[in-house]
Amino acid sequence: MWQNRFERRLELEPRPSRYLLIYLVVLHILAAMALLQPLTLSAGLRFVLLAAVVASLLWQVWRHYRDSRRTTRLIWRTDGAWDYQVDEQHWPDLSLLPSTYITRGLIILHLQPVNGRRLYIVLLPDSLTEEQWHLLWLRLRYARPFGQGPSTEY
Template identity: 35%
Template sequence: MSENRELPPLRIRPRPSRVLAVFLLVTHGAALSVVVALPLDWYWRSGLAILVFTSLVNTIGTQVLFLVPWAGREAIWEPDGTWTLTLVSGKQVEARLLPSTFVTPGLLVLNLRCGRWRSCAMVLLPDTLDSDLLRRLRVRLRLWGTLDKSGTDASA
């Protein structure tokens, strides 16, 4: 693995994604329409609708608009395999890439462990990053992936 030490660090700072925003609005809207159609008392439907709406606001705030302080705003992958995650609040935390990271040509989800109990996901679509950076990130993930090959998301 000495060849990857010669690579430059990858700085991943996604832009807001219109595709992800539309997907979230459509799926949460569909969930709300199902909640309204459920044969339940109004207070159960109201509670479920509040949960769906809260999920929408949280996901839009963390993955699309980067408004909430605990959302990951930028990730830097150093050549030695270490990750540094910068939160919206400006705080920098050491992170570790989890084996549950999802890589496909159209969608990339970076799952990072940020401390003992906290994890952070960055959803990356083709409209969030420069195509060259996205390609280099996918290649590097497929070649080296996580340095810890334990196969579990448990923290050390």
């Protein structure tokens, strides 16, 4: 649990990252190009692997499209707890874990409900408005979990 209390809550409405989608498309294209190189694989095995790469790419594009149609809200309350809502699903009273990863270009939130599995939320700068990204980064950077000093990652 994070010890910092804030004057006002931070409301975020993340959207799917186009940066992440572009990265995944490029990665899949490179994988497909690697299969076109002279390898000792049979033509049938190459075809199966290429079909798997294409299926994976289509799955990622479909997930991006599906997620862009969803309503997602993250609220960092004044008492330090988090609420997370995706369409009709709601997870209240989540704790932010110290294993949360914070850099200028990537934030991975590790949230723990009272009873249940951890939630991992990946945020890139284009997932939030510039102001929301900056406020979240500042709060995460300078807030401290119990028993720890300030964060040292950049």
